[in-house]
Structures are given as C-alpha cells and as structure tokens.
Amino acid sequence: MLLSAFIIANTITVLYLLQKGHPLERLLQIAWKALKECSSLFAIIILMGATISVWLSSGIVPSLIYYGFGYLEGINLVLAAFLCTMIISYVMGTACGTLSTIGIALLGIGKGLMIPAPVLLGAIVSGSFIADKIAPISSLTNLTIQITGTSYKEYIKSSIKTLIPSIALSAIIYFILGNSYGGATDLSMIQEYRSFIGGSFVISPFLLLFPVFVVILAFSGIKTVYNMSLSVGAASLITLFVQKENLASMIKSVLWGYKANTGMAQLDSLISGGGAIPMIEVVLIVMGSITLSSFFEEADLLKPMTDYFYKKDDKAFALIAKTSLLSILLNIVTCDQTVGILIPAKFGADRFDEAGLDRHILARTISDTGTIIAPLLPWNVNALIIYGITGISAVGYGPYGVFCYICPLMTILSGALPARKDIAALPQADKEEHIVL
Structure with missing residues (x-):
C-alpha cells in the first residue's frame, strides 16, 4: 500500500x-x-535482510535469546525487556526484527507473570526502536548519516549526549512500572524456550562475540556495506560449519528468509524471518x-x-x-x-x-x-x-x-x-x- x-x-x-x-x-x-547518491543505502537495506537471516540460521540470535533468558529469574521484567531489546536491536540493526524475535518471546513470558501486554510491549518498542536511531547496520541510521553528510563516528558521539539521559529516564520509569507487578518469573516457560533452542542449534558463548566484532568494525570506521558484507559472509560460514546447514538451505535462507524448525511452533515463529528478496519492497x-x-x-x-x-x-x-x-x-x-x-x-x-x-x-x-x-x-x-x-x-x-x-x-x-x-x-x-x- x-x-x-x-x-x-x-x-x-x-x-x-x-x-x-x-x-x-x-x-x-x-x-x-x-538515486545514485543513495545507491549504497539500497545495498545496505538488502544486506540487512540477509544479515537477519544468517544471524538466525547461524545461531547468533538464538544464542542471545538462550543466554538472555538465563538471567530473567527474580528481575523486573518490564525494565529487563527495555534494556534487553535495546542491546539486541543495536546489534541486529532492525526494530521490527527485534520485536519479531526477542520481543515476542518476552511478551510470552510476561503473560506468565500477569503483566499487561500493552505495558510490556511499550517497553519492548522503546528498546527496539533504538536500532533505527543508532544501530550501525540500520538502514535508517545510514540514511540519516548519508543524507546529512556526516560519519557514524561523529554521529554516535553527538547522539550519546541525548541518548544516555533518555535511556536513564526511561529506565527509571520502567523500573517503577515493573515494580507495580508482583509474582515470580515463569521459569517453566523460560526453560521450555531454552530447551528447544538448545536442541535445535549449537549454542555457544563464542557466538556472542560475533555481534561485538561487528560493532567494533563500525566504530573503527569500516564502511557499513563492507561491514555488513563481512557479517553475512562470516555468519554464513558459521551456518555451514557450526550449525551444519547444507549450502542450498543457507542460500535459500539468505534470499527468502530463515524458517526455523525447532519442533515448537511458537518458537519457530519467533526465530524466523529476514531475507534479501523481501527487502526489495523496502x-x-x-x-x-x-x-x-x-x-x-x-x-x-x-x-x-x-x-x-x-x-x-x-x-x-x-x-x-x-x-x-x-x-x-x-x-x-x-x-x-x-x-x-x-x-x-x-x-x-x-x-x-x-x-x-x-x-x-x-x-x-x-x-x-x-x-x-x-x-x-x-x-x-x-x-x-x-x-x-x-x-x-x-x-x-x-x-x-x-x-x-x-x-x-x-x-x-x-x-x-x-x-x-x-x-x-x-x-x-x-x-x-x-x-x-
């Protein structure tokens, strides 16, 4: 439309x-x-779709979810949802990608705690849309940088001046909101997610270093197109040699989006998505x-x-x-x-x-x-x-x-x-x- x-x-x-x-x-x-002036942006948007796919298929995002759920016991879930989605969205570079993965999972956990879904979703949306503002692989971030003629390094230095106070004030409000809802975390639901993720992917803390490496490259001044291309290439190798996916399936995932098959329908919908071809409309x-x-x-x-x-x-x-x-x-x-x-x-x-x-x-x-x-x-x-x-x-x-x-x-x-x-x-x-x- x-x-x-x-x-x-x-x-x-x-x-x-x-x-x-x-x-x-x-x-x-x-x-x-x-259009020629923004040609690199179009490549970034396509690469963003491919990145989401291979970060899912390689086990990078599932590892983030797996280990993240291990720290949810006894914490303020509303505040944790804001902080967790903020970090993951910065790494993934997509607000909607974060919402459709970790966001949905957090909403499911929130139901077990009797937390009103709109309250928790408000925190998730707040954290997720930080991606559109500052994520180094976000298409909107790169559009803003390119059209204003600045660099990511200078832009992030300037953004911190308003970002940190905004995050701090938001965290305080979400802490207060989260404390309004009692009850213990639904550990059985968390364990079920972790069990199916662990049974479907090779989960390793070393995979958590991959997003850190991408962020370091962005701060080092590596052009976003090259950074994302390296990211897609390296994650594709992890998919092939660590997760043992076959080449045809991996190429299909990169082009059309990753389709998870964990045996748990709800989880499959959480960790599926991406694809270069669906981004053509964008x-x-x-x-x-x-x-x-x-x-x-x-x-x-x-x-x-x-x-x-x-x-x-x-x-x-x-x-x-x-x-x-x-x-x-x-x-x-x-x-x-x-x-x-x-x-x-x-x-x-x-x-x-x-x-x-x-x-x-x-x-x-x-x-x-x-x-x-x-x-x-x-x-x-x-x-x-x-x-x-x-x-x-x-x-x-x-x-x-x-x-x-x-x-x-x-x-x-x-x-x-x-x-x-x-x-x-x-x-x-x-x-x-x-x-x-």
Missing part, C-alpha cells in the same frame, strides 16, 4: 512538472542523480521517497513550508526545535520515517551550516524526533507492522513507549547548549565538503 502511494505521488508530481514546462529528460536526470519505498523529495525540490513545492519553518535570524535552539517539528510532522503526514529524514536533512543543512552547527547535530535532531516517534502513530507503517506481529495497536502500547516521548524532548532541550563548529575557520576545501549533502 505504501509503495503504491509513492508510485501515485511520483506520477502526479511528474505530470504536474511536465505541465509546468520541466523537460522529461531533466526530471529523469534529477531522479537518477538522487528499497522501492525508499527510492520512491527519494525521487519524490527530489521532484519537490526541483519544483520548489516544499520551499514555502521550509521558508515558513526557517528564518534567516534563527538561532541554534530555534533551528533544532523547528527541524524536530518538521521531521515529526512529515512522519505524521507520510506514515513513513524516510521522508521525515530526507526533507529536513536537505532543507535544514544550509541553515545549520550558516548557524555554525555541525551536520552531526542535524542528524541527531532528525533521528531523535521523526525517526523515534514512528511506532507511536497508529497509521504509521511501523505501528501497523507491530500490530500485525503482536495484535496490539499503538493506541494500546503507545502510552508506555516512554523512550519515544523522552528522546524528542531531550534533543529539543539540548538546543540550549549545542556543540558548534567554526565553519569560517575551515580551509575552503573542507568548508565545501562540510556543506555538500
């Missing part, structure tokens, strides 16, 4: 531009240039969003909106607040995070440069707002996916997705003390590089 909407929107926009005298050849050049949606924003820019259709938001005398706080609001509004209107990243990044970049604010602040502002609020909107594609996975709508879990509220507020408040970069003092070559998208 979302892909169809972008196709229709692009078609209408092109017809409008043709009527206004814009040559078709010029429009095709604009679209091609925009690529097409992102392509549609990119070309549409480029056509809007060519026709100056968005200029009145951005001119309304941005003024020449805007100071740092106003720029950050207005960019946050623009990103949120675009996410609300378009039902997707992509436009809420692309348009504020393109139209806000020059304003941030003129104000002496570095691009990583722009990237952080967008990811803290438009990207993070997505699961709170019932009509957003992410909320619809969550509903399909859990049967719980955003109206139910939304009030408990506290991180998704705190993070936008934190980034707006951070505008009072932004980090600045003296652009005027840079050499001309560096200055030009700094302002190019």
Whole structure:
C-alpha cells in the first residue's frame, strides 16, 4: 500500500512538472542523480535482510535469546525487556526484527507473570526502536548519516549526549512500572524456550562475540556495506560449519528468509524471518521517497513550508526545535520515517551550516524526533507492522513507549547548549565538503 502511494505521488508530481514546462529528460536526470547518491543505502537495506537471516540460521540470535533468558529469574521484567531489546536491536540493526524475535518471546513470558501486554510491549518498542536511531547496520541510521553528510563516528558521539539521559529516564520509569507487578518469573516457560533452542542449534558463548566484532568494525570506521558484507559472509560460514546447514538451505535462507524448525511452533515463529528478496519492497519505498523529495525540490513545492519553518535570524535552539517539528510532522503526514529524514536533512543543512552547527547535530535532531516517534502513530507503517506481529495497536502500547516521548524532548532541550563548529575557520576545501549533502 505504501509503495503504491509513492508510485501515485511520483506520477502526479511528474505530470504536474511536465505541465509546468520541466523537460522529461531533466526530471529523469534529477531522479537518477538522487538515486545514485543513495545507491549504497539500497545495498545496505538488502544486506540487512540477509544479515537477519544468517544471524538466525547461524545461531547468533538464538544464542542471545538462550543466554538472555538465563538471567530473567527474580528481575523486573518490564525494565529487563527495555534494556534487553535495546542491546539486541543495536546489534541486529532492525526494530521490527527485534520485536519479531526477542520481543515476542518476552511478551510470552510476561503473560506468565500477569503483566499487561500493552505495558510490556511499550517497553519492548522503546528498546527496539533504538536500532533505527543508532544501530550501525540500520538502514535508517545510514540514511540519516548519508543524507546529512556526516560519519557514524561523529554521529554516535553527538547522539550519546541525548541518548544516555533518555535511556536513564526511561529506565527509571520502567523500573517503577515493573515494580507495580508482583509474582515470580515463569521459569517453566523460560526453560521450555531454552530447551528447544538448545536442541535445535549449537549454542555457544563464542557466538556472542560475533555481534561485538561487528560493532567494533563500525566504530573503527569500516564502511557499513563492507561491514555488513563481512557479517553475512562470516555468519554464513558459521551456518555451514557450526550449525551444519547444507549450502542450498543457507542460500535459500539468505534470499527468502530463515524458517526455523525447532519442533515448537511458537518458537519457530519467533526465530524466523529476514531475507534479501523481501527487502526489495523496502528499497522501492525508499527510492520512491527519494525521487519524490527530489521532484519537490526541483519544483520548489516544499520551499514555502521550509521558508515558513526557517528564518534567516534563527538561532541554534530555534533551528533544532523547528527541524524536530518538521521531521515529526512529515512522519505524521507520510506514515513513513524516510521522508521525515530526507526533507529536513536537505532543507535544514544550509541553515545549520550558516548557524555554525555541525551536520552531526542535524542528524541527531532528525533521528531523535521523526525517526523515534514512528511506532507511536497508529497509521504509521511501523505501528501497523507491530500490530500485525503482536495484535496490539499503538493506541494500546503507545502510552508506555516512554523512550519515544523522552528522546524528542531531550534533543529539543539540548538546543540550549549545542556543540558548534567554526565553519569560517575551515580551509575552503573542507568548508565545501562540510556543506555538500
């Protein structure tokens, strides 16, 4: 449905531009240039699907779940769900992938503790969507970095300033919520999950080092495409030689998604998914969003909106607040995070440069707002996916997705003390590089 909407929107926009005298050849050049600039992003999205598959088939994600369940006895499950999904989503690089694996398992355990599913799901959603904000292999993280012209290393340094306080405040709230529900952890359910996982995979603590290695490579400055390609290749070898999968099955999993066969239907649904081919639709949606924003820019259709938001005398706080609001509004209107990243990044970049604010602040502002609020909107594609996975709508879990509220507020408040970069003092070559998208 979302892909169809972008196709229709692009078609209408092109017809409008043709009527206004814009040559078709010029429009095709604009679209091609925009898509070419984001070509590495499309590869990352495809690799993300492949990564989820091989991390499941290789036993990496099952090992995370297996050992994670071993520490659930006697703890605050609401807080643990937030922290656990936060860590796993950072490693996996996908919010929905985390929700559909460890998230579903945690919801099942929560039922045994009589914890209301919307409360627990709110904590799970909060932790899972940290992936879309900062995970090194997340398609949205890489889109934000690429379109704002910054690096992951600089971006993560900047993001920590709002991320750590947001996580701390969210953890306090989830600790209080979790303490409201008594009862001991349902150890029989945990043991059943662990038993079937252990019987279906070679489980080893050494597999837990693999995600750590991927994160280290990301912080070392290795390009995401190379990092993810190495990840898929290495995990594929683990699938073949450790889990003893045959080559044909592994290739099928990489392309179409992994299908678990543990003998426990509920568990099979938790640790199945991924695939490069299912991600093609995501690529097409992102392509549609990119070309549409480029056509809007060519026709100056968005200029009145951005001119309304941005003024020449805007100071740092106003720029950050207005960019946050623009990103949120675009996410609300378009039902997707992509436009809420692309348009504020393109139209806000020059304003941030003129104000002496570095691009990583722009990237952080967008990811803290438009990207993070997505699961709170019932009509957003992410909320619809969550509903399909859990049967719980955003109206139910939304009030408990506290991180998704705190993070936008934190980034707006951070505008009072932004980090600045003296652009005027840079050499001309560096200055030009700094302002190019």
